[in-house]
């Protein structure tokens with residue numbers, strides 16, 4: 041016997057309430073509550089005697105890297121931490137139309153064992169057309185057009201796949217609940233049912249989820265807590281670059297990114313991102329500075345662009361693309377106070393070229409230089425790279441992975457690199473590139489904009 045009652049659930053984070061609320065106390069979303077029928081059923085937890093649990097000796101459990109299923113797409117495998125872990129659940133989120141299905145199909149197509157692609161949105165014919173476009177010829181790629189989870193689970197038993205792709209989790213529903221597909225209850229329930237089966241059957245599941253306007257994966261943030269890995273596939277739909285970022289990974293690091301380029305016949309890996317990000321660079325323009333960021337294990341050179349213009353109104357604008365707005369405010373205050381640059385009456389627009397998002401503070405100094413360059417209309421030599429974290433006192437703090445950054449700059453033909461002077465200590469590099477240590481912001485600005 042099961043009872044059911046009405047509840048209000050936040051579609052963003054899954055917070056439950058007995059009455060409707062305008063603002064979610066958990067995640068601060070407005071208007072995110074929807075009415076849902078919640079079944080309070082005793083889930084058929086089998087009595088103890090029926091299920092025999094296995095106890096393992098820790099030394100007997102295999103955790104070898106070769107257990108992972110390699111997709112052959114290196115950018116994808118690396119972001120996952122070396123391939124797909126059997127029994128794991130991967131949530132692949134991103135804006136509609138960004139290429140999630142394409143990525144999942146391309147990744148699954150190279151796997152030598154069985155793959156089951158469950159489509160809830162497109163017909164098998166549409167999938168076939170995409171497969172033709174992507175030149176997928178795999179003989180063990182199975183397609184199932186189904187949204188009923190119970191049917192899917194029995195098809196999984198039949199096909200014995202090692203990877204199951206669910207496209208998308210928002211279209212799936214379980215008969216146990218009367219709620220319509222896409223509601224928090226359904227998404228959560230379908231995911232946990234799949235998860236249970238995946239752990240038992242030792243297959244991995246890639247869940248495709250659409251992102252809401254607010255940038256939250258698949259509405260319910262609850263999913264992020266359930267699944268093993270959360271991958272975010274991002275990029276501008278009018279740009280051809282796509283970035284795969286891991287936001288959570290129980291089987292690898294979370295700061296790796298994979299870079300792809302969208303072509304007519306699918307996604308191509310970008311093996312040398314620095315070259316790509318610097319290729320469109322306009323040389324000898326004020327406000328442009330090159331920096332070296334390390335994303336995961338890989339250094340990427342990129343261009344920081346700033347545009348500083350006088351503001352005619354009392355409220356100057358600060359607009360950033362690919363950089364934290366609050367961090368920009370801090371850096372502007374430091375520039376104003378420590379370098380005597382009058383910025384409070386100016387609009388500041390800051391852009392990380394190429395559509396990447398950079399979170400690490402090692403790009404601070406390049407951001408400051410690009411703003412100063414645009415304000416003073418002085419060009420920084422285009423053969424130089426600038427690296428360093430800026431402290432509130434205007435001091436330059438050391439950054440990690442300095443050797444990698446220097447080597448990448450040298451590899452791409454840069455002649456000079458400015459690094460924090462503390463990073464000079466113990467630096468053992470045999471390089472052609474001229475390395476200059478910088479102690480504080482003023483010092484550097486005087487050198488490059490004298």
Ligand SMILES: [Zn+2]
Nearest residue numbers: 050053064067
């Ligand atoms: Zn919420």
